[in-house]
Amino acid sequence: MDLQTLWFAAVAVLWTGFLLLEGFDFGVAALLPVLGRRTADRHLMLRTIGPVWDGNEVWLITATGAVFAAFPGWYATWLPALYLPFVVVLLGLIVRAVAFEWRHGSHDPRWDAAWTRVITGGSLVAAAGIGAALGATTLGLPIDGDGTRVGGAFAGLGWSSLLGAVAVVAYSLVHGALFLALKTDGPLRLRARAFALRWSPLGAVPLLAWAGLVQLRSGTLVTGLLWLVAALAVVVTWTRVRLDREGQAFAGWATVLLASAATLFGAAYPVVVPSTIDPAFDVTIAQASVSDYTLTVMTWVAAVGLPVVLAYQAWTYWVFRRRLTAEPEHDDAPAQVAA
């Protein structure tokens, strides 16, 4: 395997890791008004993702950084072509991040409620925006032979971005519910499980449709089989939720994403940005990549650094592995009283 292919795979793994990990914290945040009936429930939901959301988000930074580092031609074509959606993603991610940490800054319930809405809104906007950007990218952008977008600010957006947005949001909602079913106890666990049972079959449809379209355009036999794995994993997930096996259901749902993403990236390879104007303008990994020297250096650093990162991230999940329950005395009465 040449270095370009290796780094294409690395970028695919990073984006998939981001969608898998941040997917559940997007989902938990989006479900706050749905599953969090009482203040204590919302509190509890946020505690399940509190220690990990920031680490999850670094996957996005690393995924984007890796695109820039390994394929600047991809980065420089892709971001300006989808300028406004990416700005919306950034705005969503910014308000969401500060809301996580700032919502306890005052003991006014309205303050708390307002920031909780910001977390939900920001997460939904960010998830939808990233989905829109990925959807439009995998299904084609109007770029010319220089990699420049043709046709104005909204030229990159269309049904493909809508499909991507719906796919990421729908996947995340079920993912978040399954995560809550796994991480909490009491009534919240039951509600989360019921939500996952009801919505998991439907939640995978847009994602499968998106991967299926890319598969039909440029897939191979292997990516076709991966697509089938993704579809089967939906069935597995649903039956596992029914049997109240939350761990297995969560793993099943994760497989839906892993297999779909593998289909998407595998079927697109070696094109990273297909052009809707002319297939001759497609940006491929060979055109977009940096020199072999730089790729070699990065490969060595990543080979040493990545296992360490994975080890300590896994360890964090282990430290915070126990189920959480809401404590009745927490309801509307935070631990400390303002001086």
Add this chain to the structure above:
Amino acid sequence: MDVLDLDVLDIARWQFGITTVYHFLMVPLTIGLGILVAVMHTMWVRTGKPEWLRMTRFWGRIYLVNFVLGVATGLVQEFQFGLAWSEYSRFVGDVFGSLLALEALLAFFLESTFLGLWIFGWGRIPKKLHLASLWAAVAGSIVSAYFIIAANSWMQHPVGVVVGEDGRPQQVDFLAVLTNNTALAAFSHAVVAALVVAGALLVGIGLWQLRRRTLAGRSTTDVDQSVWRRSVRLGGFVSLAAFVLVAVTGDWQGKLMYQQQPLKMSSAEALCETEAPAPFSVFAWAKLGSNECDDVHSYTVPGLLSFLAHGDFSTAVPGVDELQEQYSEVYGETYPDDPSFGDRAGQPIDYTPVLAVTYWSFRLMIGMGAVSAGVAAYALWSTRRGRVPTSRIGVYGSLLAVGAPFVANATGWVFTEMGRQPFVVHPNPDVPVGEQVYFFTAQAVSPGIGAAEVWTSLVSLTLLYGALAVVELFLVTRLVRRGVTTGDTTPTPPAVGSDRSHGDDDGRPDADRADDDVLSFAY
């Protein structure tokens, strides 16, 4: 000039300037305060004294409120190279992108993962491991600063590359990029400057609390009083020591700049004519809006500039006019007549940065840094041998002066970046002229995006940043007024042993007292 006449390049530059300076208000505080909170936490683990725990938790909260805004605004930084500066990204991809990716891989994961462990790990993981988590997060911030400064320094002084066949820089020596002398100087300067910021915060807030409590009749020996006294003393010493190092590293950086970007340094001094010995300017003024050297008048100290540039009092320092001519000869009098330069194709190039900006940002940087040092000295003097300062002016002045090092940091960056114009990648003078790598800012902007798009992002980001600044100030003010809370008086959070005794992964609810503690701490 009518703002609506700004083209994509100008708007994108404003956007970069606003978002970067704003982000950089958070960064020094995150680095500096992170180090100091980690020191406090270490002292608590070593001595067991409750004051250190209270300090850790009080300053730790302020650290966290600020940290998250730094993270959130940092996201914009990574994306905007691609969004508004795609031609820049294409051009420097072989070097610049890998530094950003390494920053994410080696620093951001460390920072975010271990900070999460620190926030939620009180009483849940062994004490020393918990302390180590904070140090790991702080190390992450410092490593991150290193990579980003290495990337920036490469733009100031490109090393480790040759011009490739396609005219773009091709990396040949990664180690040279990492050990760029420009990067080493700038990194050490930035880290010690971050400590000045944190020290000034400890001093300003500490003095205010100390005086307030004393006037309210609190005993000078009670434990909270000791928290504020220690904060002031620690902050004062750190700030003063760091200021000395700021001067040393700044001098090093200045000398490098005279070799690498002489025009930047001459315009920092508004030194128009080449002079030997060259004088140091104390105050200069010029015709409003003029960038002509003839309009500049300056009060000077003879010979000092020669010393700052070369270490002696007699060597010539080239002036702006002469350098402008030299640059024009080597890099052209006009931009190439090429569509990639947009409206600027074929137009004359002004190699002189905006003199008013470089001159005054340089002076503000030094002046505001000196204010911090003065305040630190005052704080140490006024709290010597158990004294409590009662001077209203002194204490409120110190509180106000918390802002000084922020201004110094921001203007330092404005100077560094604006002084490099019209280049985004400044040529390295150690490389023979024909083999130099350089790139004009006018070439760097994304083609194909419209002014409306960049206006949209500029306005929405600026409004959001403004609103977030108001909320952050509100939260910090609240925390400061509240002081050390009752939650912090528990000398030890629940022991780890009791937590573990719940048994392992048995699905049992995790409802120990540590959670109260966590929440009162983190938020």
